[in-house]
Amino acid sequence: DLFYRLLPKVELHAHLNGSVSSETMETLIKRKPHLNIEHSMTAIRRGQRRSLDECFQVFKVIHQLVDSEEDILMVAKAVIQEFAADGVKYLELRSTPREVTETGLTKQRYIETVLEAIRQCKQEEVDIDVRFIVAVDRRHGPLVAMETVKLAEDFLLSSDGVVVGLDLSGDPTVGHGKDLLSALEKAKNCGLKLALHLSEVPSQREESELLLNLPPDRIGHGTFLHPEFGGSDSLVDKVCKQNIPIEMCLTSNVKGQTVPSYDKHHFQYWYKRGHPCVLCKITRCLFLLFLLFRQTDDKGVFCTDLSQEYQLAASTFGLTQEAVWMLSQQAIGYTFAPEPIKQRLEKKWAELKQQIL
Numbered sequence: 001d002l003f004y005r006l007l008p009k010v011e012l013h014a015h016l017n018g019s020v021s022s023e024t025m026e027t028l029i030k031r032k033p034h035l036n037i038e039h040s041m042t043a044i045r046r047g048q049r050r051s052l053d054e055c056f057q058v059f060k061v062i063h064q065l066v067d068s069e070e071d072i073l074m075v076a077k078a079v080i081q082e083f084a085a086d087g088v089k090y091l092e093l094r095s096t097p098r099e100v101t102e103t104g105l106t107k108q109r110y111i112e113t114v115l116e117a118i119r120q121c122k123q124e125e126v127d128i129d130v131r132f133i134v135a136v137d138r139r140h141g142p143l144v145a146m147e148t149v150k151l152a153e154d155f156l157l158s159s160d161g162v163v164v165g166l167d168l169s170g171d172p173t174v175g176h177g178k179d180l181l182s183a184l185e186k187a188k189n190c191g192l193k194l195a196l197h198l199s200e201v202p203s204q205r206e207e208s209e210l211l212l213n214l215p216p217d218r219i220g221h222g223t224f225l226h227p228e229f230g231g232s233d234s235l236v237d238k239v240c241k242q243n244i245p246i247e248m249c250l251t252s253n254v255k256g257q258t259v260p261s262y263d264k265h266h267f268q269y270w271y272k273r274g275h276p277c278v279l280c281k282i283t284r285c286l287f288l289l290f291l292l293f294r295q296t297d298d299k300g301v302f303c304t305d306l307s308q309e310y311q312l313a314a315s316t317f318g319l320t321q322e323a324v325w326m327l328s329q330q331a332i333g334y335t336f337a338p339e340p341i342k343q344r345l346e347k348k349w350a351e352l353k354q355q356i357l
C-alpha cells in the first residue's frame, strides 16, 4: 500500500548481516563459489534443530560470505540504500566487529569500513541519516565484551557522532548477562547508549531482572517480559517505571516461532499500555531461512521491509493511518541521535505529514 511506503520511517533494530537482501546475497555467493554455500545450508536442514538455533547457524554462513573490508563496504552500502528506498529516513545500524586472519580484517577496520559506507552514502546524497551501534556477541564472553566496549568507546569519541551505542545480542541461550554486566556498565558510564536484547526466550527472566537495573536505553524484542508470556510483574514494572522503549519485530518473532501468531504478539500488550514501542524489520536471514526450508510457497505474503511491518501491525491491531503515523513519529524520540538531529527529523515528519496523511 502506497501510504506505508511513503510513510517516513525510523529503523532502530537492524543487524548489518541480518539485513542482507537476497540480491546482495546472490552477489556474495557468486563471489565465493568455493564456499559451497548450498551445501552448508543443507546441513542446517538435516540438523533438525530448533528454529532459533537454525537462525544462528545461518549467521555463521553469512559471516563466511562477508569476511573482508570489500564485502563489508558492499553489504553496508547496499543495506543503507535499500532502507532508504523503503522510506526509512533514520537508521541505526548495528553490527558485531569481527577479525578474520585470512583477509587481514581487524575489529578496528571492521568498524571503520562500516563508517566508510555510511560516509559514502551521505556523500552520494542518499536520503537517510545513519548511525552505528557496536554489537557485543554474548557467546564470546566477558573478555571480548570488554574489548568491544573499549573499541566502541574510542569510536564514540572519534566518529563525529556516528557511533552512538552498544548492543548486546547473539544466541540468547548461551552465557549469562551477569558475566557481561561490568562491560555494559563501563559502556554506559562512558556515554554509549545501550540497546540490549532482553527476554527473547523464557529462560532469561533472571538475567533480564539484572540487566534492567543498568538500565538499558532500549530493549530488543522483550518477548517474554510480561506475565502472560512467562515473564513477571516485576519485569514489567521495571520496564514501565523507567519507560524503556521496546524494539519489536512482528514477522521475525512469528516466523522465528517465539510468538505463536500476529494477534498474540506482545506489541499489543505494550501498545495498549501506552508504552514506547518501535516497529522494526525482520532480519533478512530469517526470511531467507524460512524461504529455503519451510515455506517456499509463502514468498508473497512474507514481510520483507519495514513498510510491510507497519502495514501488518495496522491490519492486525486495527490501527488507523493517524495512529500509524504517530507510531513512526514517536520513534524519533527513542533514537540515540543527538537533540538537533531529532529536531531535524521532527521537522521532516511535519512537512511530509501534510503531503501524505
Ligand code: 5GP
Pocket (backbone or CB within 6 Å): 015, 016, 017, 018, 059, 094, 095, 096, 097, 135, 137, 168, 169, 170, 171, 172, 197, 200, 283
Ligand atoms: P552482525 O552483527 O554480524 O552484523 O549481524 C548478525 C549477528 O546479529 C548475529 O550473529 C547475532 O549475534 C545477532 N543477531 C541477529 N538477529 C538476532 C536476533 O534475533 N537475536 C539475537 N539475540 N541476536 C541476533
